[in-house]
Amino acid sequence: MEIALPADGGLEKYRLVGTPVAQGTYQPASSRLAFAAAHVVADPLGDNSPGAPAVVDWEHTLEFRRHLWSLGLSVAEAMDTAQRGMGLDWAATQELIRRSAAEAPDGRIAVGAGTDQLAADNNSLEDVVAAYEEQFSVAEAAGAQPIMMASRALCAVAESADDYRKVYDRLLTQSSRPVILHWLGPMFDPALEGYWGNGSFDAALKTVVELINDNIEKVDGIKISLLDASKEVALRNQLPDGVRLYTGDDFNYPELIRGDGQRHSDALLGIFAAIAPAAAAALRALDSNDLETYERVFAPTVPLARQIFSAPTYYYKTGIAFLAWLNGFQPGFTMVGGLQTGRSLPHLADTFRLADQAGVLTNPELAVDRFRQLLRVSGIDA
Secondary structure, three states: OEEEEEEOOEEEEEEOOOOOOOOOOOOOOOOOOEEEEOOOOEOOOOOOOOOOOOOEOHHHHHHHHHHHHHOOOEEEEOOHHHOEOOOEOHHHHHHHHHHHHHHOOOOOEEEEEOOOOOOOOOOOHHHHHHHHHHHHHHHHHHOOEEEEOOOHHHHHHOOOHHHHHHHHHHHHHHOOOOEEEEEEOOOOOHHHOOHHHOOOHHHHHHHHHHHHHHOHHHEEEEEEEOOOHHHHHHHHOOOOOOOEEEEOOOOOHHHHHHOOOOOOOEEEEOHHHHOHHHHHHHHHHHHOOOHHHHHHHHOOHHHHHHHHOOOOHHHHHHHHHHHHHHOOOOOOOOOHHHHHHHOOHHHHHHHHHHHHHHOOOOOHHHHHHHHHHHHHHOOOOO
16 A cells, blocks of 8 residues: 655655554553543534633544553543643533543543643743642542642742742642642643752652652652653652653653562553554553564554654644544544644654554554545645
């Protein structure tokens, strides 16, 4: 099968070479916890222009989550992959959490709790605490594990690491169940530069480790998304026993999940939404200690992940939705906030090639037909 794809300012013939990774209905992996951070599907008939309240296609959004659960993956709901702070407003977020949690198998959903209902400025630490408390209460009412998301508002108002400790200590003490913390780097959200009260990684690491040690009974684990394996390992090596490191490194996840023989990372990844069949197959192989299959399945997904999460990294959501559309999980390539414009046609063409080579175009004929549709609406008759 061939398709003409954009390349070097023109078009070139591309012959599909990948074999789709086999799919089935599986139980969760036994050797690792694995969350896929899922995107939302925009209602194509809704006003999803930039700045407008999100209008979500609930049936396709939930069907995608059913797909993830069927593969044995858990769902990290209402995270940055779902366009928190980039198109998904708080009203829609609450509805998303309620609907998704109502369908989730027991223990297989965790939801983002942040402060994005606040205005961008003129907040106090008390405002930040109150916003977090409201969102934690939504997670609790839904029966879902909370993920304490990094807060733009806290980053803006905090004057020192002590201010972060005041907020985190208070909220962790109040939480009715152990929380997953989230350390999100500025490549994912520039407004988080200097999070934890210091631009130095070593100083931030010290703050985080002390925070976890002082609240160990209320911390299930921490997701770190810095796209730097060495920094993740540095944190992992300092975590107390019983506290999980959830990799959020969409560049280096195979080696981090595999581990070094002493410690390993569990997973909470946006890329798992795009490569779900491959992720499920690799984790099943890891359960059997079949490292050869684990590496073989994951290896071709890494170039795809690095393409989707390339700079500016915060537009990775466009690639996740693009692949969901190619694979038939949503009727159109539309996103809340109009974010489908976040990547260029050549970028999407490279994503198509790499998805084929990774075996994650689950229906190649449909994918080819849909990319041809995209070419036509872009003014290219190929």
